[in-house]
Amino acid sequence: MKVTVIGTGYVGLVSGACLADVGNDVLCLDVDPAKIKILEEGGIPIHEPGLHEIVRRNVEAGRLSFTTDVEKAAKWGVTQFIAVGTPPDEDGSADLKYVIAAARNIGKHMDAYRVIVDKSTVPVGTADKVRAAVAEELAKRGSTTEFSVVSNPEFLKEGAAIEDFMRPDRIVVGAEDPQAIELMRQLYAPFQRNHDRLVFMDVRSAELTKYAANAMLATRISFMNELANLAETLGADIELVRQGIGSDPRIGWHFLYAGCGYGGSCFPKDVKALIRTGSEHGHDLKLLGAVEAANEIQKHVLVDKIVRRFGEDLTGRHFALWGLAFKPNTDDMRDAPSRVIIQELFKRGATVAAYDPVAMQEAERIFGDEPRLSYAGRPKSTLDNADALVIVTEWKEFRSPDFEAIKSRLKQPVMFDGRNMYDPALIRAEGIEYFGIGRG
């Protein structure tokens, strides 16, 4: 099938590459010429494990190509996936300007039946807006070409995106038009060979499903974070509590880790957008308001601990920081807790030496020529002259560090572990002063 993917970011590039890998002819469109240039030259503008190889393979096979030409893109695929960003607007609602611009471009140039697939995370009712935008553009040029709008939210996780796309838990499709349903069934058939993962529903339910999933996961994290803070005061250990409840199959193990807050390109903005959708329709989603408030508090928990240990004025203090990305296996720093932590340390007069396996370039882009922030090529190199080590992202390579080096290279052996990576008793036995999250 000929497929167009509009927006070549995390979701668009992964979707395009995986759809090409099963034999489709995919054209990826982006309005950012720099991104398309990198891709045309054989590079990859983001870090996602396995993505480079799959892109290379499909470009070489002639099944995957890139363009900035909106007319060519609209005329290419019978399915047109919209995978552009939906960042939060000032009031927290999802800003749909990129989605609507993409829809208008399709309407301006399409010359045959199209299934327009909303893959971006968009509020309930967006499919209607996309339909109206396309219809308006068609009407302007007197065209009666038929089209259908489908909701197909994406559930991939950055860092495991290829695996998630290739072997999805479920594929949610909100569609009413039988022709569009049949096309979606054909397109996704290669991804569900051992059992049917397609869940068909009406468009509005599909749009809400995506927000429901992210809001539920964010809720679990904030719940555990609040309990962690309480556990600390009560002298209980949240890690033991986690094991005690995770073993209950009604609760399960996932997303029960206490830490220094959730971030990334999805949870913060999707929780905000769902709260906004609720209030626009007269529903005050109190639980999600609390989830968000708890997360804001949690992003400051590590700095609060640092202040309790070193005092409010951190002038002249220097900190080693491990992990900039909002989670491991990605270079994404959108809404990452590291950004809040670094700014809060700067505000109190401190300097920071940071290390991250893949996100340092992204940090340089965000912080620019910030003289208070330096980068090290290896985790150990951040430690020299630092007053303490602060761990913000649970990268695998931090799991078993050289504790001897941590002890000898820091000015004094103090560690703030924002991801509960270590057993406090073991670290203390190493002679390191240890502060975790909710560890009694």
Ligand SMILES: NC(=O)c1ccc[n+]([C@@H]2O[C@H](COP(=O)([O-])OP(=O)(O)OC[C@H]3O[C@@H](n4cnc5c(N)ncnc54)[C@H](O)[C@@H]3O)[C@@H](O)[C@H]2O)c1
């Ligand atoms: N990143 C994730 O893990 C993830 C997971 C599931 C769903 N989503 C959702 O998918 C959507 C995309 O997220 P992302 O992280 O891939 O975003 P991204 O910012 O990485 O990529 C979006 C791309 O769209 C391009 N773009 C903007 N307007 C365009 C237009 N009119 N035509 C063509 N290209 C255009 C941008 O230049 C950019 O390259 C969002 O709604 C997001 O909430 C993201």
